[in-house]
Amino acid sequence: MSHAAAAPVAGSPGAARAWGWVAHLRDGGTTPWSAWTGEAPATGRVLPGAQQLELLRRLNLAGGVAPDVAQRVLTAAAPGRGKPDLALVGVPGSGYGPRPVDPATLPADELVRVATSVLAEDVVRLGPARAARGLPRPWGQHHRVAGDPVLAVAAREALGPRRLGRGPMVVVGAPLDQMLADVWTRRCFERGSFGWPEWLRFWQQRGQLPPRIDLPAVAERHAGSPGGVRVVLDPTALPHALGVRRVPAPRRPGADAAELARRIATVVGVLVPTDERAALMSQALWPRIPRTTMPQVSVPDEHREWVTRAAERMTGRLQRAGYPVVGDPAAVAPVLTGETPAPERPDAAVLELAVRMLVDDDWTKETR
Amino acid sequence: MTTTPTPSSGTDAPRRRVLVHVGTPKTGTSYLQDVLFRNREALRGHGILYPADRFDGHFLAALDLMRLTWGGLETEAVGAWDRLAEQVRAWPGTSIISHEILSTASPMQIDRAMTSFGEGAEVHLVLSVRDLVRQVPAEWQENVKHRSLVSYAHFLEMIRDPDRDTRIGSWFWGAQEIPDILDRWGALLPPEQVHVVTVPRPGAAPDELWRRFSRTFGLDGLDLDLTPERANPSLGVPETALLRLVNKRVTPVVDPPDYRPLVRELLAHQTLSRRTSSARLGLPPATHAWVQDLSRSWITEVEQRGYDVVGDLADLLGAPSETFVDPDTAPADELLPAALDAITALLVEGSRLRESEANLVRELEEARHELHLARRSPAERTVQALEARPSGRRAMGVYRRVRGRQH
Numbered sequence: 001m002s003h004a005a006a007a008p009v010a011g012s013p014g015a016a017r018a019w020g021w022v023a024h025l026r027d028g029g030t031t032p033w034s035a036w037t038g039e040a041p042a043t044g045r046v047l048p049g050a051q052q053l054e055l056l057r058r059l060n061l062a063g064g065v066a067p068d069v070a071q072r073v074l075t076a077a078a079p080g081r082g083k084p085d086l087a088l089v090g091v092p093g094s095g096y097g098p099r100p101v102d103p104a105t106l107p108a109d110e111l112v113r114v115a116t117s118v119l120a121e122d123v124v125r126l127g128p129a130r131a132a133r134g135l136p137r138p139w140g141q142h143h144r145v146a147g148d149p150v151l152a153v154a155a156r157e158a159l160g161p162r163r164l165g166r167g168p169m170v171v172v173g174a175p176l177d178q179m180l181a182d183v184w185t186r187r188c189f190e191r192g193s194f195g196w197p198e199w200l201r202f203w204q205q206r207g208q209l210p211p212r213i214d215l216p217a218v219a220e221r222h223a224g225s226p227g228g229v230r231v232v233l234d235p236t237a238l239p240h241a242l243g244v245r246r247v248p249a250p251r252r253p254g255a256d257a258a259e260l261a262r263r264i265a266t267v268v269g270v271l272v273p274t275d276e277r278a279a280l281m282s283q284a285l286w287p288r289i290p291r292t293t294m295p296q297v298s299v300p301d302e303h304r305e306w307v308t309r310a311a312e313r314m315t316g317r318l319q320r321a322g323y324p325v326v327g328d329p330a331a332v333a334p335v336l337t338g339e340t341p342a343p344e345r346p347d348a349a350v351l352e353l354a355v356r357m358l359v360d361d362d363w364t365k366e367t368r
Numbered sequence: 369m370t371t372t373p374t375p376s377s378g379t380d381a382p383r384r385r386v387l388v389h390v391g392t393p394k395t396g397t398s399y400l401q402d403v404l405f406r407n408r409e410a411l412r413g414h415g416i417l418y419p420a421d422r423f424d425g426h427f428l429a430a431l432d433l434m435r436l437t438w439g440g441l442e443t444e445a446v447g448a449w450d451r452l453a454e455q456v457r458a459w460p461g462t463s464i465i466s467h468e469i470l471s472t473a474s475p476m477q478i479d480r481a482m483t484s485f486g487e488g489a490e491v492h493l494v495l496s497v498r499d500l501v502r503q504v505p506a507e508w509q510e511n512v513k514h515r516s517l518v519s520y521a522h523f524l525e526m527i528r529d530p531d532r533d534t535r536i537g538s539w540f541w542g543a544q545e546i547p548d549i550l551d552r553w554g555a556l557l558p559p560e561q562v563h564v565v566t567v568p569r570p571g572a573a574p575d576e577l578w579r580r581f582s583r584t585f586g587l588d589g590l591d592l593d594l595t596p597e598r599a600n601p602s603l604g605v606p607e608t609a610l611l612r613l614v615n616k617r618v619t620p621v622v623d624p625p626d627y628r629p630l631v632r633e634l635l636a637h638q639t640l641s642r643r644t645s646s647a648r649l650g651l652p653p654a655t656h657a658w659v660q661d662l663s664r665s666w667i668t669e670v671e672q673r674g675y676d677v678v679g680d681l682a683d684l685l686g687a688p689s690e691t692f693v694d695p696d697t698a699p700a701d702e703l704l705p706a707a708l709d710a711i712t713a714l715l716v717e718g719s720r721l722r723e724s725e726a727n728l729v730r731e732l733e734e735a736r737h738e739l740h741l742a743r744r745s746p747a748e749r750t751v752q753a754l755e756a757r758p759s760g761r762r763a764m765g766v767y768r769r770v771r772g773r774q775h
Contacts, residue, residue: 046478049474075480077434078474084472085474096548097552098541206621269442270443270445270446272446274443
């Protein structure tokens with residue numbers, strides 16, 4: 001189980017070449033390791049891993065980063081149980097440890113691991129949003145909102161902090177496949193989650209729906225509360241139900257953005273106490289994550305049957321409900337449009353987005 | 369053995385020592401950590417710090433250092449390494465840090481750990497090691513106890529893959545490749561500050577491993593409570609095979625926070641591990657030969673490096689090959705007794721939870737009743753107090769007749 005190279009032998013030509021590459025990358029260089037020949041003395045006790053070095057090279061290819069970001073990348077711990085930090089092929093070592101690699105051949109997933117470590121620190125540094133100022137408007141009609149979490153975010157935004165809370169409960173719904181995609185996407189920006197396929201299988205095998213989008217159960221829970229409850233399935237009726245002129249279009253991050261957020265959430269979970277993670281992710285990252293062209297995740301064909309059956313059951317319960325339902329209860333039937341779905345493992349796009357966020361820190365400065 | 373790191377005596381100037389024990393897994397680490405934790409106050413009196421306020425404190429610190437997730441436990445680990453290192457820096461004598469998952473730390477994480485101990489600390493690395501003949505099956509069992517569905521044959525394939533491209537292969541060698549762990553953790557230390565403790569071969573005196581640990585950590589002669597309270601018990605072949613089948617059914621529907629207490633603790637540790645008469649898991653003959661060849665090369669390597677070896681490196685060769693019982697083909701009738709034990713344990717636990725639920729419901733009702741009583745108006749209190757006595761009820765009857773009410 002011994003290999004050609006592992007821990008670098010200090011002072012060897014191979015180690016000097018590796019430190020030369022480190023200096024080159026710190027200076028914004030983009031030469032791949034396989035083409036690098038220059039040497040330099042060691043500038044640290046530990047040579048960064050191939051994953052960290054290759055990520056920095058990709059960042060340089062994309063426009064480069066400030067020296068402090070380069071330093072954070074080079075010293076970043078790749079979180080989770082992936083590969084350990086790998087040695088560079090061609091650097092003599094003791095012969096033990098994982099096989100050294102040509103960093104250019106590393107899979108995108110390995111580079112994303114390092115990137116999420118740095119991005120998670122950025123999210124923690126941004127902190128949760130400050131509480132909105134201003135006095136509540138006693139004369140305005142107040143509402144509470146539940147249901148599809150992506151639609152609920154848009155509805156709360158329409159109400160604003162002054163008219164949110166107390167008052168009647170509005171439960172917003174949509175076709176069930178859309179609601180499933182919305183719940184998973186939103187979870188990625190809260191506590192994190194399993195991957196989309198595993199998460200869907202979990203609910204399929206349990207024979208249940210995520211509590212937030214089990215609309216009849218949500219409505220029944222609030223039926224006796226002051227102001228009553230109303231389920232809104234017709235998006236055109238939502239502004240009226242909330243007493244506002246318009247509700248902004250719901251923002252649905254693509255599968256690549258959600259996957260990156262999911263992985264960042266895991267690291268944020270080891271950096272801040274549990275009860276702070278969801279607030280950080282939903283307030284610091286959700287509104288800021290750059291837009292991508294990839295569509296949102298969608299329910300694959302293999303889940304069509306159980307999702308359709310669950311939607312039919314939900315329609316029946318909504319039809320028998322003793323509370324108002326605005327819109328056709330059959331509107332929860334899955335759409336399953338068959339549009340070009342997002343790839344199941346969008347690793348390359350996730351890496352591209354992570355690189356974009358590390359190179360251009362505009363996303364940390366403004367809320368889009 | 370060349371040196372032993374002992375706590376500083378009263379006549380010497382205090383010297384800060386940090387003994388970092390990084391595994392490997394399944395080398396008696398749970399027992400050692402339990403003894404250190406339970407005796408931490410006594411150890412302080414002897415100038416030795418074991419900085420932990422809960423048994424798994426160093427596990428959490430390691431998760432934090434390595435940014436590892438562990439079925440949700442990592443959320444309890446925020447800032448744990450920095451807090452641990454702060455205590456180590458402030459302690460003038462010997463500090464001990466011990467957790468086996470540290471064996472998988474990367475050079476960068478190790479550098480951060482070493483730096484966190486502060487200037488002037490004399491760091492000693494302790495690595496406890498056991499032969500691969502026992503480690504390989506033990507590691508597969510650990511995987512099964514952590515929700516894995518992987519068959520033994522596939523597990524062996526993955527660890528024999530020289531590319532280590534799978535998570536299992538990568539993690540296994542990260543935690544078990546002794547020369548590599550010593551490379552990573554010992555790179556900045558002189559060999560006399562690196563202590564390799566071998567786990568004795570089967571059949572050795574029961575306390576031999578503790579004697580080796582005690583000598584290495586400078587605990588000889590201290591009055592410590594050595595009662596074993598925690599262990600990470602192993603399972604037999606049918607029990608592990610059963611658990612893997614259970615995993616296939618439950619992992620899609622039982623979340624990790626529920627899996628840990630119900631499957632890993634209740635079924636594996638508290639129930640199935642008690643079945644000690646079943647066949648023990650070993651290695652298939654071809655794997656056994658491969659593992660012993662590898663171990664010989666490691667022994668030669670470690671001997672050449674001049675570390676302080678506590679025990680005998682020959683312990684790493686492991687026992688000769690024995691009859692192999694394949695867990696992947698365990699017949700149903702061999703699984704049945706273990707399955708009945710598992711059902712019994714779950715029913716007993718279900719009964720306990722029902723009783724607990726009933727108690728909670730009763731307490732909730734009582735609390736609601738108290739709340740109701742506290743919220744009564746003065747008139748309600750008066751009426752209810754009168755209704756509680758015969759004379760009061762008569763008085764209320766007169767009052768109601770006067771008011772023309774029936775009730």
